[in-house]
Amino acid sequence: MMKTLDLEAAAQFLHLSKEELRRRAKAGQVPAAKPGKRWVFLEDALADYLRKHYPESWQVAPSLSSLNVEVPQCFTNVAKPIGSTLRRRTASGLDARLEQRKKAKPRSCTTGSRARPGGKLN
Numbered sequence: 001m002m003k004t005l006d007l008e009a010a011a012q013f014l015h016l017s018k019e020e021l022r023r024r025a026k027a028g029q030v031p032a033a034k035p036g037k038r039w040v041f042l043e044d045a046l047a048d049y050l051r052k053h054y055p056e057s058w059q060v061a062p063s064l065s066s067l068n069v070e071v072p073q074c075f076t077n078v079a080k081p082i083g084s085t086l087r088r089r090t091a092s093g094l095d096a097r098l099e100q101r102k103k104a105k106p107r108s109c110t111t112g113s114r115a116r117p118g119g120k121l122n
Contacts, residue, residue, distance in 0.1 A: 003043040010041035014050065 005013060011021045014030075022039065025032035031045040 005041045005043055005046070007039045007041075010039075010046060013041075013043065013046055 007018055007022060007025075010032075011018045014021060016024075021030060024030040025034075025039050025041075030041070031049055032039050032041050034040070
């Protein structure tokens with residue numbers, strides 16, 4: 001049988017003040033019902049609410065065996081070379097781009113931009 005708690009008992013259970021619990025219940029943050037003039041809380045629902053606020057590292061993750069998931073197994077003894085040709089192509093492409101940049105003529109950034117007497121530019 002589910003145990004119901006009033007505001008004071010639920011506040012003690014959650015280690016909150018009565019006013020803070022009332023605010024959270026009114027905002028819908030804590031599972032509660034107000035069938036009349038008073039708030040009513042289910043102990044099981046409050047325990048679930050607390051569990052949701054545990055850090056993820058403390059929560060128990062379901063194991064694959066409990067989820068009935070088949071874990072694929074890989075049986076291979078073939079070794080494949082990784083990235084050796086890609087590295088050479090990338091390096092030569094970068095070299096070509098850098099070479100193009102070196103060949104560009106340097107431009108003067110000051111030509112035609114000096115201020116002339118009287119405050120006029122070119």
